[in-house]
Amino acid sequence: MLKAIYLILFVGTLTTAALVVFLNRTVYAALALIAMMLGLTGIFIVIQAPFVALIQLFIYAGAIMVLFLYVIMLVNPRHDEPLLPPLLTRRWLAVTLAVFLGLLLAAWSVYALARAGDSVVFQTVAVADLANVMFSKYLLPFELTSVLLLIAIVGAILIARRS
Amino acid sequence: MGGEFFGWNVILSMLLFTLGILAVLWQRNALSVFMGIELMLNAANLAFINFAQRYGDESGAAIILFIVTVAAAEAAIGLAIFLRLYRQAAIIDVDKANQLRG
Amino acid sequence: MPDINWWTSLPIILLTVTPLVILLLDAIAPQRDPIVSMLLAVVGLTAALFFTLLVEGTPSADRDAFGLLHYDTLGLYGAAICLLAGILLALLSPRTVRLYALPPAEYFALLVMAVLGMVVVCLGFELLTIFLGVEITAVAFYVLVGLEGNARGATEASLKYFVLSSFSSAFLIFGFAFLYAGARGSTMLFDVWNGMVLQDPPWAELGVALAVAGFAFKLTLVPFHLYAADVFEGAPTPVAALLATGSKVAGFVALFHLLLPFQRYLTLELASMADNVAEILAILAALSIVVGNVVAVLQRNIKRMLAYSSIAHGGYMLIAPLALIAGGVRYAEVEAAALVYLLAYVLMSVAAFGVALTLGARGERAIDDYAGLGRVAPGLAFAMTVALISLTGIPLTAGFVGKFAVFNAGVQAGHAWLVVVALLGSAVSAFYYLRVVVYMYMREPSAEMPPVEGLTLVQGLGLVLATVPIVLVGLWPKLVLALLAGS
Numbered sequence: 001m002l003k004a005i006y007l008i009l010f011v012g013t014l015t016t017a018a019l020v021v022f023l024n025r026t027v028y029a030a031l032a033l034i035a036m037m038l039g040l041t042g043i044f045i046v047i048q049a050p051f052v053a054l055i056q057l058f059i060y061a062g063a064i065m066v067l068f069l070y071v072i073m074l075v076n077p078r079h080d081e082p083l084l085p086p087l088l089t090r091r092w093l094a095v096t097l098a099v100f101l102g103l104l105l106a107a108w109s110v111y112a113l114a115r116a117g118d119s120v121v122f123q124t125v126a127v128a129d130l131a132n133v134m135f136s137k138y139l140l141p142f143e144l145t146s147v148l149l150l151i152a153i154v155g156a157i158l159i160a161r162r163s
Numbered sequence: 164m165g166g167e168f169f170g171w172n173v174i175l176s177m178l179l180f181t182l183g184i185l186a187v188l189w190q191r192n193a194l195s196v197f198m199g200i201e202l203m204l205n206a207a208n209l210a211f212i213n214f215a216q217r218y219g220d221e222s223g224a225a226i227i228l229f230i231v232t233v234a235a236a237e238a239a240i241g242l243a244i245f246l247r248l249y250r251q252a253a254i255i256d257v258d259k260a261n262q263l264r265g
Numbered sequence: 266m267p268d269i270n271w272w273t274s275l276p277i278i279l280l281t282v283t284p285l286v287i288l289l290l291d292a293i294a295p296q297r298d299p300i301v302s303m304l305l306a307v308v309g310l311t312a313a314l315f316f317t318l319l320v321e322g323t324p325s326a327d328r329d330a331f332g333l334l335h336y337d338t339l340g341l342y343g344a345a346i347c348l349l350a351g352i353l354l355a356l357l358s359p360r361t362v363r364l365y366a367l368p369p370a371e372y373f374a375l376l377v378m379a380v381l382g383m384v385v386v387c388l389g390f391e392l393l394t395i396f397l398g399v400e401i402t403a404v405a406f407y408v409l410v411g412l413e414g415n416a417r418g419a420t421e422a423s424l425k426y427f428v429l430s431s432f433s434s435a436f437l438i439f440g441f442a443f444l445y446a447g448a449r450g451s452t453m454l455f456d457v458w459n460g461m462v463l464q465d466p467p468w469a470e471l472g473v474a475l476a477v478a479g480f481a482f483k484l485t486l487v488p489f490h491l492y493a494a495d496v497f498e499g500a501p502t503p504v505a506a507l508l509a510t511g512s513k514v515a516g517f518v519a520l521f522h523l524l525l526p527f528q529r530y531l532t533l534e535l536a537s538m539a540d541n542v543a544e545i546l547a548i549l550a551a552l553s554i555v556v557g558n559v560v561a562v563l564q565r566n567i568k569r570m571l572a573y574s575s576i577a578h579g580g581y582m583l584i585a586p587l588a589l590i591a592g593g594v595r596y597a598e599v600e601a602a603a604l605v606y607l608l609a610y611v612l613m614s615v616a617a618f619g620v621a622l623t624l625g626a627r628g629e630r631a632i633d634d635y636a637g638l639g640r641v642a643p644g645l646a647f648a649m650t651v652a653l654i655s656l657t658g659i660p661l662t663a664g665f666v667g668k669f670a671v672f673n674a675g676v677q678a679g680h681a682w683l684v685v686v687a688l689l690g691s692a693v694s695a696f697y698y699l700r701v702v703v704y705m706y707m708r709e710p711s712a713e714m715p716p717v718e719g720l721t722l723v724q725g726l727g728l729v730l731a732t733v734p735i736v737l738v739g740l741w742p743k744l745v746l747a748l749l750a751g752s
Contacts, residue, residue, distance in 0.1 A: 006168055010175060017179055017202055021186040026194050033198050036179075040205055043175075047168055049212050052227055056208070059231050064201075064238050071242040072194060075249045094188035102181030105471075109177050112467045113170045122166025123219030125212075133225045140277075140331035144385065144397045145232050147281060148404060151378055152236035154288070154371055155408030159243040159423075180439055187432055196428055203435035210442035214468075218450025226393050226445075226452070230438060233400045237434075240407045241427050247411070248420045 006046050013039030026072050030065065037061040048124045172213040179206035193245055197238075204234050273320055273330035276313040276344070280381035283309025284374035291370030299362040299369035303723075306355045306373040310380060314348040317341060317384075334388040342604045342749055343387040343518035350511040350611045351380035356727030357619045358503045360718065364625055365413050365501060372412065379405035379507060383515035392441045392452040395519050399437065399483070402512060403430045410500040410508075422499025425492040433482030433489070440475025443468045458526040461538075470538065476523060477545070483516040484579045487552040494564075497572035502629050505568055506618035509575040510611045517582055517607065527590040543591040546583055547683050553580030554690040562697045567621055567632050570697055571614070574656060577694065578610055581671060581687055588674035602670035604749040609655065609667035609738060616652035616731040620645050623728065625718035635701050637710030642717050644725075646705045648732045653698040655735045658691045663738035670746070 016039060019032035037060050044053035134142055179202055186199025208227050215223025287305050296302055320328055320336045328336040336344075355376060362369050382402030389395040407430070411423025445452055447460030447469025460469040482489040497505040527539040557577025564570040585603035588594045621628040623645060628634065639646045655664035668691065675684040738745050 003167075006171070010171060013175065014178060014182075017182045020195075020198050020202060021182050021189060023195075026192055029195050029198055033201060036202070037205065040209060043168075043172070043209070044212060047166075047172070047212070047216060049216065049224065052208075052212050052224055055228060055231060059235065060205070064231075064235050067238055067242060068194070068198075071246060074246060075194070095185065098181055098185035098188055101184060102178065105177040105181060106174060108471050109173050112471065113173060115467055121219065122169070122216055125215055125219075125221045125224040129221040130224050130228075133221050134228075137222065137332060138225055138229075138393065140333050141229055141393050141397050143281070144394075144401060145229060147284075147378060147381065148233065148236050148397065148401050150284075151375065151401065151404045151408065152239045154374070155404065156239045156243040158368065158371055158408060159240065159411055160246050176439075176442075180435075183435065187428070193424060193428070197431070200428075200431045200435055203432075203439065207435065207439045207442050210439065211445065214442060214446040214450065217446070220450030222393070222452045223442075223445060223450065229393060229397065233397070233434075236400070236404055237407075237427075237431050240404055241431065244407065244411060244420065244423050244427055248424055251420055 002046060006043065009039050009042040009046065013043065027069070030068050030072055033068075034061050034065045037065065051125075051127045051130065166216070169213060169217055172209060176206045176210040176213065179203075179209065193248070197241055197245075201234065201238075204230060270327065270330055272316070272323070273328060273334070273336060275316040276348075276384060277330065277334070277381070279309055279313040279316065280377060280384060283313075284377045284381075287370050287374040287377070296370050299359045299373070300723075302369045302373040303355055303359050306377050307352055309377055310348055310352045310355060313384070314345055314352065317345050317348060330388070333391040333394045334385070335390040336388060337522075338749075339518055339521060339600050339604065340387045343514055343607065344384040346514050346604075346607050346611050347380055347383040347387060347511040349608075350507060350514070350615060351376065351383075353615045353619070353727055353731050354503045354507050354510075356723055356730070357506075357615070357622060360625065360721070360724050361501050361503050361622050364718070367412050367501065372409070375405045375409050376503075376507065379409065380511060383511045386515040387518045389519065390454040390522070392445060392454070392457065396434075396438055396441060398515070399519075400434060402515065403434060406430070406504070406508060406512070409504040410496060412504070413499075413501050418499040419501075420499075422496045426496040426500075429482065429492050429496075433479050435479075436475050436482065437479030440472045440477075440479055443472030444476065445472075447472055454522065457523075461526045464538075473523070473542070477520070477542075480516050480520040480523075481549060484513055484520070484582075485553075485576050486549045486579050486583070487556045487576065490553070490556070490576050493576060494569040494572040497568045498566060502568065502618055502622035505572070506615055506622075509571065509618070510614050513575065513579060513582070514607050514611065517579075517603075521586050521603065524586055524590060528592075528596060539590050539592075543587055546587045546590065547680060550580040550583040550587060551683055551686050553577060553583070554687055558690040558693040558697075562693065564697070565632055566630060567635070567701070568629060570632065571617060571621075574694065574698075575614065577690060578614075578656075580690070581668060582606055582610070584671045584675040584680070584683060584687065587680060587683070588671075588678035591678040591680055593678045594674045599674055601746050601749050602667075602674045605663075605738075605742075605746055606667035606671050608745075608749070609663035609735070612731055612735050612738070613652045613655040613662075613664050616648060616728065616735060617656065619724075619728050619731055620649040620652065623718065623720065623724045626715040627717050630715075632701060632704065634714050635704045636708035636714070637705070638717070639706035641710065642720070644720060645717075645728070648728050649705065650702050651732050651735055653702055655739070657695045657698045659695075661736070661739040663735045666738055666742040666745070669742075 016032045016036040020029050023029040041053045041057045183199045183202030187196050190196050211223040211226050287302050379402050382398045385398030407427050410426045411419050413419040444457045448456040485493045557573045561570050561573035589599040655662035658664045658668040672684045
């Protein structure tokens with residue numbers, strides 16, 4: 001039963017991710033990305049990491065993607081969208097490289113999984129431990145993140161305001 | 164329980180990462196390129212929680228919170244940049260957006 | 266709560282407080298002129314530098330901060346070099362801030378925060394810390410690069426840098442996930458190293474490959490150097506300078522830290538993987554040196570030329586960790602060579618960029634505009650000449666000392682072919698570096714060129730502080746090497 005749910009989420013996540021890559025309409029791509037994140041949320045729940053699932057849902061799918069959609073809306077999603085010369089000039093080159101890399105990674109991970117040992121240990125992460133880590137081991141990153149957010153706030157205003 | 168999906172999760176994170184790279188290399192639209200990067204970061208998130216539960220270490224789960232925060236900060240700045248470029252370059256054309264030689 | 270060691274935490278705390286003070290002051294009393302913000306930034310950076318160097322005297326066991334940072338010799342001096350770059354560029358910035366009407370308080374606050382990120386990266390001995398340091402620097406630069414907002418080139422540069430940098434950050438963090446796995450669920454670098462050695466389970470290898478790719482982007486090594494020249498051209502010149510110097514130094518130190526287990530005589534088990542890593546580094550270095558130098562010759566814009574020059578220097582820099590991994594050279598020697606090179610590189614790059622920005626519009630665009638500067642602005646021309654001679658690697662300059670130390674290590678490690686490539690590259694570089702010198706002293710300016718901006722006290726101070734040590738290090742290399750060898 002659980003396996004069936006996981007299978008559906010697995011396929012769904014991959015499909016929506018592929019849609020993000022190939023869709024030409026930005027709004028549709030953004031919606032596909034949200035769907036992908038929902039898929040990931042489901043997977044996180046299946047593997048018994050509900051807290052992370054909710055973070056993914058609320059912050060990633062909920063806040064960041066909404067910001068995306070706002071900007072897409074402001075940028076007027078028709079044919080006049082900000083373009084960028086693609087990092088590689090030939091698309092077939094891009095596809096070849098990416099496929100090659102993907103196969104390499106997949107092969108590597110299968111190899112590693114085979115050697116990783118059969119007894120798969122599994123331990124859920126308790127939210128209490130997670131909170132504990134924030135204020136003990138990861139105190140510095142916690143504080144540095146506020147610097148990061150400060151830069152983001154100052155920067156976003158500086159960049160986007162009309163001079 | 165949830166432990167038997169460890170291997171599949173690794174494969175999934177690899178595939179998501181690759182799709183993200185493909186999006187970055189393939190897409191002409193800057194917003195879609197950024198969505199590719201978001202795909203890559205999500206793949207990292209999956210990888211981290213997967214390994215965190217395999218080895219019973221909460222640091223991996225904590226890192227996910229930070230990755231999400233970083234993604235939020237990057238999104239804020241990146242989208243602001245896109246907005247500004249859009250305002251400055253009313254007509255978008257691949258060659259006209261490439262004023263600076265590559 | 267982790268033990269807070271106040272002395273070792275102080276540099277980080279200072280670097281965090283300084284931008285806050287700059288911004289708060291601006292909120293209370295809006296700053297029109299950059300001088301106050303600049304002074305605050307310089308004071309904060311200098312204090313941080315002072316306390317960083319102070320850690321040099323403490324025994325190794327006491328050199329941790331927040332449980333995640335550690336002041337090993339490479340990290341300590343790497344952070345010091347980043348701070349030095351920040352101080353010099355802060356001194357040189359007011360010219361650019363006034364000339365292009367950049368928001369002064371935000372500029373200097375972002376500058377200091379970028380340096381904070383660099384210092385965290387240099388001192389970080391834990392995966393999340395390194396990642397956050399990289400991100401803080403990156404996000405600060407996203408804003409700084411596009412600050413000359415009204416110019417189309419600036420926004421485009423900002424966009425390109427954003428895409429490039431976030432792409433590489435994704436590689437980095439994904440790689441870190443596998444390093445985390447290889448370390449059996451620990452993010453501390455010591456455990457990651459163990460994971461790389463034991464390879465059980467074999468995730469660490471993949472993690473290393475991805476992380477190296479991520480760092481290669483940050484260091485603008487070929488073939489990951491796309492858009493670098495565009496970014497340099499569109500960004501305000503001191504920002505481009507900081508990007509070329511501090512950002513590279515920090516990335517280099519972190520990469521070095523990551524690859525430490527591959528030292529030749531440390532573990533024989535890693536021999537084959539170490540050889541692979543060494544070959545990859547050698548290829549990256551060779552490509553960067555060749556492409557960087559050759560394309561630099563073709564550039565007509567001074568900032569683009571300096572961008573490709575910094576790509577080439579990234580290649581030269583890489584010979585140091587290569588020597589360590591390929592074997593035959595002791596760690597202390599490689600470390601000293603690397604640090605001398607980094608110091609030299611920062612000084613001469615800052616000097617070159619510094620002269621360019623001091624000249625204003627005349628110095629920041631076409632190389633042709635440098636014609637006749639020998640007579641019109643003799644002091645600046647002389648400083649530029651010193652910087653360019655050092656960049657070429659001519660004796661009696663810091664650049665020569667750095668290259669000699671690193672090339673020496675490369676030969677000892679059995680990679681003489683790479684050193685030959687590097688020497689050829691340096692020969693080619695003489696062409697485009699010295700071309701500027703020729704223009705300055707042997708060509709006549711034409712009437713259409715932009716006028717030269719005058720020299721102010723502060724600009725002069727910054728340039729002197731950058732240029733004089735270039736010659737000093739060149740004249741007394743042994744002394745500097747001994748100082749950098751540390752404890």
